[in-house]
Amino acid sequence: MTSLAQLFFDAAALGGIYAMAALGIALIFGVMNLVNFAHGEYIAFCVFALIVPSTDAAAVMFLGKAPALLLIPLILTIGALVAMASEYVVFRHMRKASPVAMMISSFALGFIIQNALLAVYGGRPKAISLWPELNTPIDIAGASVPLLQLIVILTTLAVVTGLAALLRKTRIGLEMRAAAENFTMARLLGVRANVVITGAFALSGALAAAVALIMVTQTGVADVRMGGHIMLVAFIATVIGGLGSLPGAVAAGFLIGAASVLLQAFLPLDARPFRDAFLYTLVIVSLLVRPQGLFVPNSAKPRV
Amino acid sequence: MMNKHARTRLLAYSTPLILSAILLALVVAVTLFGDKALARMAAETLIRVVLVVGLWIFAGNSGVISFGHAGYMAIGAYCSAWLTLKPQMKALFLPDLPAWLAGAEWPMLPAALASGGLAALVALLSGAAILRLTGIAASIASFAFLAIVNTVYSNWEGVTGATSSVVGLERYVDQWVALAWAVAAIVVANVYANSGSGLALRATREDEIAARASGIDMYRHRLLSLVISGFFTGVSGALLGHYIGVLNPDNFYLGITFISLAMLVVGGIGSLSGAVTGVLALSILIELLVRGEQGVGIGAATFALPGGTQEIAIGVVMILVLILRPSGLTGGREFRLARPAWPKPAPRNQIKTN
Numbered sequence: 342m343t344s345l346a347q348l349f350f351d352a353a354a355l356g357g358i359y360a361m362a363a364l365g366i367a368l369i370f371g372v373m374n375l376v377n378f379a380h381g382e383y384i385a386f387c388v389f390a391l392i393v394p395s396t397d398a399a400a401v402m403f404l405g406k407a408p409a410l411l412l413i414p415l416i417l418t419i420g421a422l423v424a425m426a427s428e429y430v431v432f433r434h435m436r437k438a439s440p441v442a443m444m445i446s447s448f449a450l451g452f453i454i455q456n457a458l459l460a461v462y463g464g465r466p467k468a469i470s471l472w473p474e475l476n477t478p479i480d481i482a483g484a485s486v487p488l489l490q491l492i493v494i495l496t497t498l499a500v501v502t503g504l505a506a507l508l509r510k511t512r513i514g515l516e517m518r519a520a521a522e523n524f525t526m527a528r529l530l531g532v533r534a535n536v537v538i539t540g541a542f543a544l545s546g547a548l549a550a551a552v553a554l555i556m557v558t559q560t561g562v563a564d565v566r567m568g569g570h571i572m573l574v575a576f577i578a579t580v581i582g583g584l585g586s587l588p589g590a591v592a593a594g595f596l597i598g599a600a601s602v603l604l605q606a607f608l609p610l611d612a613r614p615f616r617d618a619f620l621y622t623l624v625i626v627s628l629l630v631r632p633q634g635l636f637v638p639n640s641a642k643p644r645v
Numbered sequence: 646m647m648n649k650h651a652r653t654r655l656l657a658y659s660t661p662l663i664l665s666a667i668l669l670a671l672v673v674a675v676t677l678f679g680d681k682a683l684a685r686m687a688a689e690t691l692i693r694v695v696l697v698v699g700l701w702i703f704a705g706n707s708g709v710i711s712f713g714h715a716g717y718m719a720i721g722a723y724c725s726a727w728l729t730l731k732p733q734m735k736a737l738f739l740p741d742l743p744a745w746l747a748g749a750e751w752p753m754l755p756a757a758l759a760s761g762g763l764a765a766l767v768a769l770l771s772g773a774a775i776l777r778l779t780g781i782a783a784s785i786a787s788f789a790f791l792a793i794v795n796t797v798y799s800n801w802e803g804v805t806g807a808t809s810s811v812v813g814l815e816r817y818v819d820q821w822v823a824l825a826w827a828v829a830a831i832v833v834a835n836v837y838a839n840s841g842s843g844l845a846l847r848a849t850r851e852d853e854i855a856a857r858a859s860g861i862d863m864y865r866h867r868l869l870s871l872v873i874s875g876f877f878t879g880v881s882g883a884l885l886g887h888y889i890g891v892l893n894p895d896n897f898y899l900g901i902t903f904i905s906l907a908m909l910v911v912g913g914i915g916s917l918s919g920a921v922t923g924v925l926a927l928s929i930l931i932e933l934l935v936r937g938e939q940g941v942g943i944g945a946a947t948f949a950l951p952g953g954t955q956e957i958a959i960g961v962v963m964i965l966v967l968i969l970r971p972s973g974l975t976g977g978r979e980f981r982l983a984r985p986a987w988p989k990p991a992p993r994n995q996i997k998t999n
Contacts, residue, residue, distance in 0.1 A: 376781055434968045440781060441710055445910055446967045452903050453960035460953035569899070573792055576785045584782065614800035621789040621796075625774050628786055632778050 346484035348602060354490035356598025357497030358555055360591045362575035363582065364504065365548035367590035370579060371521035372541040374440040379427055379451035380575065381568025383546055385458060387420045387553035388563045392469060394461050402469070409472065416554055417547045424546025425539055433535075458565045466564035471557050493555055500551065501591055504544070508587075513540050521585060577624050583634030593635060597624075654839060659982040661835040664921050665828045668694065671925075672820050684820050690928040691823035692884045694921055696901075697908045698830040699877030701920040703870045704909065706843055708850035709780065711871075712902055713771070713787035714878045716794035719897035720767050721760035721879025722886035723798065726811050728756040729887075734813050741803025753817050757826075757883045764879020765872045772871040776864055779853070791902065798894040811892040818888040826884060830877045834917050837873055842866045903956075907963045913973025918980045926974065927959065934958055 362380070369377050393403040407415060431450055435443050475492065478485040508514035513536070519527040520537045528534050556567060578597055582589025600623060604616050612619070628634075668691065675687040700714050727735070727742060728751040735747050751759070775786045798805045805811070837843045846866040849856040857863060886892050904927070912923020937950040966973060 376785070431964055431968075438967065438971055441708070441784075442910075442967050442971055444781065444784065445710065445906060446964045448903065449907065449960040449963040449967075452899075453957050453964075456953040456956040456960070460951055460957075573788060577789055580782050580785050615796060618793045618796040621793045624789055625786055628782070629774055629777055632782070634782075 344484055346481070347486070348606060350481075350484055350486045350490050350494070352599040352602040353595070354493045354598075355602055356595035357493045358552055358571065358594075359574050359578055359598050360497055360594030361500060361548050362552050362571050363578035363590040363594040364500070364587060365545040365552075366572075366575050367579045367582070367585065367587050368517075368541045368545050368548075371585045371587065372517060373432070373443075373520075373524070373538055375432060375443045375447060376440070376576065377545070378444065378448040378572070379454060380545065380549055381570075381572030382451040382454035382458075383420055383423050383427075383549035384553045384556070384568035384571065385565055386423050386454060387416055387550040388469075388557050388567065389458055389462055389565075390416065390419050391471065391557065392462075392467070392563060402471075413554065417550045420546040420548075420550025420553070421543040422546070424542040424549065428539060428542040432538075436534075455565055462563075462565065464565060466562050468561055469557055469563050470561055471554070473561070475558055489555070489558055496551065496555070500548070504587070513537065517541060577621070581624060581627055581634055583636040586634065586636040589634055589636030656981050657839045657979070658835065660917060660979045661828075661831045663980045663982070664831050664918060667921075667925075668824060668827055668831075672824050675820065686928070686932055688818060688820040688823045688888060690924060691820060691827045692818070692881055692888055693905070693908065693924045693928060694827040695823070695830045695877055695884060696881035697905050697912075697920045697924050698827070698834050698917065699874050699881055700905055700909060701874075701914070701917060702834045702837060702877065703867075703874035705914050705917070705920060706838055706846045706850065706870050707867050709776075709867070710784045710906070711787045712784060712906075713775070713790040713794075714874070714905065715897045715899075715902045716771075716791045717764040717768055717875045717878040718882030718885070718901065719794055719798055719894060721764040721882035722892055722897065723805055723811070724760040724763045724879070725756045725883035725886055726814055726892055728759060729753060729815060730811075730813060738806055738811060739804060753815070753887070757880055760883035761876040761880040764882070765876040768871050768875025768878075769868065772868045772875075776867045776871065791898070795894055795898050798897075805894065806892075808894065812890070814886050814890045814892065816887060816890045818884050823884060823888075826877075826880060830880075831917065831921065833873065833877070834920075837870065838917060842869055846870055904959070907959055910963055911966045911973060913975035913977050915972055915977025916975055916979045919973045919975040919977065922975050923973065927962075930959065930962065931955060 362384070365383075366377055366380050369375050391403060393401040427450055431446055432443060435446060438446075475489040476487045478487050479491075480486075481491075506514075508518055516527065516532045516537045517540065519530070519532055520534070524534075527537075552571065556571070557563065560567075574597055575594070578593040579590045581596070582591070582593035597620070601616070601620055604619055605613065608616060608619065672687055672691070675683050679687070696714075696718065700711065703709070703714075704711050727739070727746050728749050730739075732748050732750060735742055739747070771790050775783055775790060778786050799808050801807065838847070843866075845856070845861045846863075848859070849861055849863045849866065853863065882897065885896075889896075908923035908927045909920055910923070911927055912921065913919025934950065934955040938954060970976070
C-alpha cells in the first residue's frame with residue numbers, strides 16, 4: 342500500500358511539471374491572448390535537440406553529452422530561441438488577427454514542427470538515458486522518492502518564485518503585467534510591444550525546455566508525440582486557473598497533478614486505463630461550476 | 646413584387662444548388678474520364694465535404710472553434726461498425742458487446758443514420774456542458790472532450806477493439822454514396838444557416854453581447870447547431886469507416902482534426918461555400934503532394950518529395966492564408982445566382998475562386 346507521503350511526493354512532482362507547462366502557456370496568453378498550441382512541440386523539439394538527427398532506432402547523444410552545467414543553459418536557450426523564432430516568423434504578422442485565428446495558426450505551426458521532427462528523426466520512440474542516477478530512490482519520511490522528484494519540486498518552486506520576482510521587480514516584468522492587464526493602454530503609455538511579446542515567448546520556450554529535460558530524465562524516452570499530452574493538461578490548467586492568471590495556472594497545475602495521482606491510486610483496477618477520461622470529465626465538471634476558472638484576472642471581464 | 650429582404654433570403658437558397666452542381670459535375674467527370682484511383686480520391690474528398698460542412702454548421706455559424714469533432718466522428722464510425730459487422734466477427738473481435746448489438750446486422754443506410762443519431766446524442770450531452778463556456782475556454786473544453794473519447798475508445802478492449810484495429814467493414818462507400826451525403830449535408834447546412842436559429846447564432850458570432858442584449862438565447866442556438874453538426878460529423882465518420890474498411894481510434898484524433906480545420910480555414914470559415922471550397926482546394930493539394938511523395942518520373946530519373954511534406958505543406962498554406970487572407974479564399978461570401986444590390990456590388994469572378 343502506498344503511503345500518504347509517497348502520494349504527496351508523486352502528486353507534487355507531477356503537479357510541478359504541469360504547473361511549469363501551464364505557466365508557459367499562461368504567460369503568452371496573458372500578453373497577447375494567444376492560446377499557443379505549438380507549446381507541446383517546443384517541448385518535443387528540445388528533447389530531440391539532445392540527440393543526433395537520424396531515423397535509426399537507437400539514439401546517439403549529441404548535445405546530451407555535454408556536462409549538466411553546460412547542458413541546462415544550452416537547452417533552455419534553445420527552447421527560448423525556438424519560441425522566439427516562431428513568434429518572429431508567424432505571430433508577429435498576426436498582431437491584429439482575432440484570438441481564434443492565432444489559435445488555429447499556432448495549431449498549424451505545432452503540426453509543422455511535429456512533422457518536421459518526424460521526417461528527421463522517424464516515428465519510433467527512442468530510448469535516451471540522460472542522468473540515470475537521478476532516478477535512484479532515497480528514503481524520506483517513510484516514502485522512497487526518486488531524487489528527480491525532489492529536484493522537480495524544488496525547481497518548480499524556484500521557477501515560480503523567480504518568475505514572480507521578475508514580474509514584480511524588473512522593468513520588463515512590469516511591462517508584461519501592464520500588457521496582460523490592457524495591451525492597448527499599455528502601448529499608449531510607452532510599453533514596447535515587441536520587446537514584451539518576444540520576452541514572453543522566450544520565457545515560455547525556456548519553461549518548455551525545462552519540462553523537456555525533466556520528462557526525458559524521468560521517462561528515458563524521446564517520442565515525437567510526447568508534448569501532446571502535457572500540452573493538453575497545461576491548457577486545461579490555464580483554463581481552470583482562469584485564462585491569463587499566472588498564480589491560477591500554477592495552482593491548477595498542481596491540482597490536476599494531485600487529481601491524476603489520486604485517481605491512479607484509488608480507481609478500481611479495471612477503470613485505471615480510463616484514468617485520463619475521468620480526469621478530463623472532472624475538468625469539465627469543474628468548469629461547469631466555475632466557468633471563468635478558479636482565479637479570475639481583472640482583464641478577463643469583457644468590456645462593453 | 647417581393648421586397649428586398651425576402652429576395653435576399655430566397656437567393657440564399659441558390660447556394661446549395663450551385664455547390665451541389667459543382668460536386669455533381671466533379672463526380673460525373675471523374676466517373677467518365679478518370680481511373681479507379683481517381684474515383685476513390687473523389688469519394689474521399691466527398692466524405693471530407695460531409696465532415697467539414699458538418700463542422701461548419703457549428704463552428705462557422707457560432708464562431709467557436711471545436712477541436713472535439715473528431716470525437717463525434719469516432720463515435721459515428723464505431724457505431725456503424727457495431728451495427729453492420731457480421732455477428733461471427735463481432736463475437737471474435739468485440740466479445741463484450743451487449744447481446745442485442747452483437748447479433749445486430751443492420752442494412753447500411755439505417756446504420757449510417759443511427760451512427761449520426763448517436764453522435765448527435767453525444768453532441769447534445771457534451772455540448773450541454775461544454776457550451777456553458779464561451780470563446781476559447783469552450784474550444785479547449787472541446788479538446789478535452791476529444792481526449793476523453795480517444796482515451797475511452799483506445800482502452801475499451803472488448804467493445805472497440807482498443808488500439809488493435811477493427812477490420813472487415815463492408816466497403817460500400819463509393820463516390821455516389823458520398824455525393825448523396827455531401828449534398829444532404831450542404832442542403833441541411835444551408836437551411837439551418839438561413840433559419841431563425843441560424844441567423845440568431847450568426848448574430849452572436851458577430852457580437853455576443855449585442856446579440857444577448859437583443860434577447861437571443863446564445864446557449865440554446867449553439868446547442869441546436871452542435872447537435873445538427875454532430876449528426877453529419879458522425880455520418881462522415883461512418884462513411885470514412887466504410888470507405889477504408891478498417892477502424893482505429895487514432896484515425897480520429899489530431900490528424901483529422903488538423904486537416905478538417907485547415908480546410909475550413911483555407912476556404913473561409915464564414916461561409917458554407919468557403920467550407921466546400923476549402924475541401925476541394927486542399928484535397929487537390931493533398932493528392933498532388935501524395936503523388937509527389939510517391940515519386941514523379943521525369944525521363945529516367947524519379948523525383949520524390951520526402952515523407953511528411955504533405956502535412957508540412959498544408960500547415961504552411963494554412964498559416965499563409967491566416968496571415969494574408971484571414972477570411973479564407975472565399976472571403977466569407979457565398980456563391981449565389983445573383984447578388985442583391987445591397988450592400989455592395991458583386992465582386993468579380995466569384996464562382997471561379999475554387
